[in-house]
Amino acid sequence: MKNCRKPIIGIVSKHYASYDFRKIDTFVRDEIKQAILDNGGIAIGILPPEKGIHYTGDDWKDNLSADERENLISQIELCDGMVLQGGLETDTYECVVAKYCYDNNIPLLGICAGQNNIVRALGGTTCKITNPEKHNKSFDEYVHSIKINKDSKFYKIVNTDEMMVNSRHERRIQNSPRLDKVAFCDDGYPDVVESPDKRFYIGVRFHPESLYLKDEKMNQIFIEFLNCCKIK
Numbered sequence: 001m002k003n004c005r006k007p008i009i010g011i012v013s014k015h016y017a018s019y020d021f022r023k024i025d026t027f028v029r030d031e032i033k034q035a036i037l038d039n040g041g042i043a044i045g046i047l048p049p050e051k052g053i054h055y056t057g058d059d060w061k062d063n064l065s066a067d068e069r070e071n072l073i074s075q076i077e078l079c080d081g082m083v084l085q086g087g088l089e090t091d092t093y094e095c096v097v098a099k100y101c102y103d104n105n106i107p108l109l110g111i112c113a114g115q116n117n118i119v120r121a122l123g124g125t126t127c128k129i130t131n132p133e134k135h136n137k138s139f140d141e142y143v144h145s146i147k148i149n150k151d152s153k154f155y156k157i158v159n160t161d162e163m164m165v166n167s168r169h170e171r172r173i174q175n176s177p178r179l180d181k182v183a184f185c186d187d188g189y190p191d192v193v194e195s196p197d198k199r200f201y202i203g204v205r206f207h208p209e210s211l212y213l214k215d216e217k218m219n220q221i222f223i224e225f226l227n228c229c230k231i232k
Contacts, residue, residue, distance in 0.1 A: 007080040029209065084114025085111055089113075135170075138167065
């Protein structure tokens with residue numbers, strides 16, 4: 001499958017539980033799927049390898065059994081690149097995916113909570129923001145600007161040192177010992193982190209999937225991600 005002309009992108013599904021945890025489902029955000037398809041990729045869902053939910057945070061631990069790990073890695077190896085979605089909760093296997101992609105130089109885009117998880121996977125930490133009334137506002141509309149370091153990989157992707165972004169989150173990156181913080185909002189929160197040594201290992205605090213149809217800079221993130229996924 002890896003010889004397919006179009007890159008295959010795995011979207012790591014998120015757990016969703018009913019209020020009493022009697023019913024558990026997984027979901028893939030349609031906007032992310034569509035952004036991949038519209039830019040020439042093939043999107044597939046990466047499913048949780050274990051039964052039940054194992055919500056975690058900065059203190060996550062890889063608790064997968066050998067069979068569960070083999071199941072998860074087999075899914076990853078079908079793909080040329082991975083996307084970690086945003087969402088309210090994080091399950092352990094999302095951090096396992098992020099760590100595996102880093103160790104094996106598999107292109108990965110982390111969005112919002114997905115940014116949290118690539119940072120956590122590499123020993124970093126997050127914290128709650130002090131002004132959610134400003135930052136937990138909108139997927140679909142611009143909320144604030146970010147300033148981008150000119151020597152970053154992200155700058156080369158969007159080709160600007162400042163851009164407007166949407167904002168819907170309650171946490172931010174605190175420490176990222178193995179990733180560079182390369183773009184910041186006016187509150188000083190890091191909106192973009194990246195690895196300078198990997199093909200594409202970038203986490204964004206905002207949601208480019210909600211703006212890619214009307215903002216070329218947002219769409220360029222997906223274009224460059226897919227281009228990197230074509231490189232072997």
